Amino acid sequence: MSQLLRIKCPSCGQVVDIQASGAPCTKCKTPLILPEEGVLQLYRMGNPLGMAVGFGVYLNDIPMGHLANAESIRIPVGYGHYKVTFSQGMSRKCQAAEVDITPENRFAYVKVHIKPGFFTNTLVAEQTTADQMPPL
Numbered sequence: 001m002s003q004l005l006r007i008k009c010p011s012c013g014q015v016v017d018i019q020a021s022g023a024p025c026t027k028c029k030t031p032l033i034l035p036e037e038g039v040l041q042l043y044r045m046g047n048p049l050g051m052a053v054g055f056g057v058y059l060n061d062i063p064m065g066h067l068a069n070a071e072s073i074r075i076p077v078g079y080g081h082y083k084v085t086f087s088q089g090m091s092r093k094c095q096a097a098e099v100d101i102t103p104e105n106r107f108a109y110v111k112v113h114i115k116p117g118f119f120t121n122t123l124v125a126e127q128t129t130a131d132q133m134p135p136l
């Protein structure tokens with residue numbers, strides 16, 4: 001998986017993947033300071049159909065870029081409650097995962113998979129455990 005950390009630039013709103021806190025935004029060059037309280041790790045389970053489309057990633061309905069097939073990303077976050085949802089193309093049909101980042105629970109893991117439907121597919125996000133994440 002990627003060692004990069006995803007963050008939304010507070011200045012210009014660009015979603016960027018950076019290696020360490022303090023790295024500049026790729027768009028406006030603002031130094032990006034990562035929250036250090038917790039980390040959300042998201043994993044898109046591999047799909048044998050090899051869906052080429054990236055899933056849109058949303059934290060509390062705020063767009064956080066995309067997630068490729070079988071990709072995993074980490075998003076540093078502050079303490080709080082997070083609703084994690086995904087989109088596929090124009091479809092926002094997704095069963096949300098709700099997670100809490102607290103001083104006792106600083107890491108949360110969410111995996112997402114496609115549940116095929118008759119007309120449209122639904123994405124299912126669910127909270128899971130570290131051992132369900134792909135190896136580093």
Ligand SMILES: [Zn+2]
Nearest residue numbers: 009012025028
């Ligand atoms: Zn920026």
